[in-house]
Amino acid sequence: AQSVAQPEDQVNVAEGNPLTVKCTYSVSGNPYLFWYVQYPNRGLQFLLKYITGDNLVKGSYGFEAEFNKSQTSFHLKKPSALVSDSALYFCAVSPRWGNNAGNMLTFGGGTRLMVKP
Amino acid sequence: EAQVTQNPRYLITVTGKKLTVTCSQNMNHEYMSWYRQDPGLGLRQIYYSMNVEVTDKGDVPEGYKVSRKEKRNFPLILESPSPNQTSLYFCASWSGAGVFYEQYFGPGTRLTVT
Numbered sequence: 001a002q003s004v005a006q007p008e009d010q011v012n013v014a015e016g017n018p019l020t021v022k023c024t025y026s027v028s029g030n031p032y033l034f035w036y037v038q039y040p041n042r043g044l045q046f047l048l049k050y051i052t053g054d055n056l057v058k059g060s061y062g063f064e065a066e067f068n069k070s071q072t073s074f075h076l077k078k079p080s081a082l083v084s085d086s087a088l089y090f091c092a093v094s095p096r097w098g099n100n101a102g103n104m105l106t107f108g109g110g111t112r113l114m115v116k117p
Numbered sequence: 118e119a120q121v122t123q124n125p126r127y128l129i130t131v132t133g134k135k136l137t138v139t140c141s142q143n144m145n146h147e148y149m150s151w152y153r154q155d156p157g158l159g160l161r162q163i164y165y166s167m168n169v170e171v172t173d174k175g176d177v178p179e180g181y182k183v184s185r186k187e188k189r190n191f192p193l194i195l196e197s198p199s200p201n202q203t204s205l206y207f208c209a210s211w212s213g214a215g216v217f218y219e220q221y222f223g224p225g226t227r228l229t230v231t
Contacts, residue, residue, distance in 0.1 A: 004159070034219070043121070043207055043222030044160070090159055104175060105220065107152075107159035 002027040004093050004108035012114045013081045021076040021111045023091030033074040034092040034105065035065055044090065050074060061085070081115045088112050119144045121223035123208050129229045130198055138193045138226050140208030148211045149191040150175070150220070151183065153204040160207065166191055198230040 003026045013019045025031060032051055036044040048059025055067045065076045074091060091108040121142045130136055142149065150165035152175075162175030166185040180202055182194040191210075195202060205227050209220040 006159075009157075036222075041224075043224050044209075044220075045222070046219035049219060104162055104165065105160075106176075107161070109157050109159045 002031075002093055002095055002106045004091050004106055006089075006091055006108035006111045008111050009109075010112045010114060012116065015083055015115050015117050016080050019078050019081045019085070019113065019115070021089050021091075021113060023074045023076065023108060024072050025074065025091070025093045026072065027093050027095050030069075030096055032094045032096060033065075033067060034094075035059065035063070035074075035076050036090045036092060036107075038088040038090065038110075040087075047076070047089075081113075083115045083117055086113055086115045119221070121208055121210055121221050123206075123223035123226050125226060126224065127227050129231065131231055132199055133197050136195050136198060136228075138195075138206060138208075138228070140191045140193065140223060141189050142191075142208075142210040142221070143189065144210060144212065144221065145188065146210035146212045146221070147188070149185065150209045151181070151191070151193045152207045152209065153177065153202075154207060154225075155204055163193070163206075195228075198228075200230050202228065203230050204228060 005024045034049045035047040037047050038044045048057050050057045050067045058064045063078050088110050090110050092105040094105050124139045147168050151163040152160040154160050161177045163181050164183040166172040207225050208223040211220045
């Protein structure tokens with residue numbers, strides 16, 4: 001069975017500082033990996049995905065994530081945080097093969113990012 | 118505008134009273150899914166559908182039913198709601214080869230069962 005861990009319930013960072021939101025996963029074989037963001041009273045919005053190729057993936061709003069196969073991690077990063085980045089962030093994984101490939105995303109528990117002015 | 122809509126957005130009901138939450142998408146997506154979101158647990162998939170009349174269970178299907186009679190609609194049915202189904206529910210849709218394409222989420226339905 002696949003699983004995703006987001007070890008921090010909340011990350012606090014000052015505006016202008018770099019931010020990292022951590023994600024580790026467990027899945028058979030090579031995964032598809034995703035980050036989604038949820039703003040208050042809204043549904044989830046796609047940020048970025050890793051399918052194959054370059055381990056550093058760039059996404060929306062200046063976010064990027066690095067796929068590290070040996071550490072089974074996919075941490076979300078941004079060089080300079082904005083107050084408007086404050087939201088709930090979810091990491092998700094899907095296997096490439098098997099009955100659940102393409103049909104079932106497993107989400108982490110979410111990390112709340114608070115960017116202070 | 119491409120979107121996934123859900124109704125109602127908020128619902129308070131009593132144990133045992135059947136209810137339906139509607140979901141509709143205007144992007145002609147083949148795939149649709151229902152999730153529930155609970156604090157600390159992230160989103161867990163309830164049911165998903167690969168196309169009209171094709172559905173399958175997700176991680177937490179107990180107590181829920183779905184149907185896919187039209188491509189754009191994917192209602193979630195709670196035949197006999199119980200308090201442990203109090204949660205925030207999201208519908209999502211996506212196209213093509215599953216997770217090659219990002220999922221589009223509705224705005225959510227907050228359900229309270231007393």
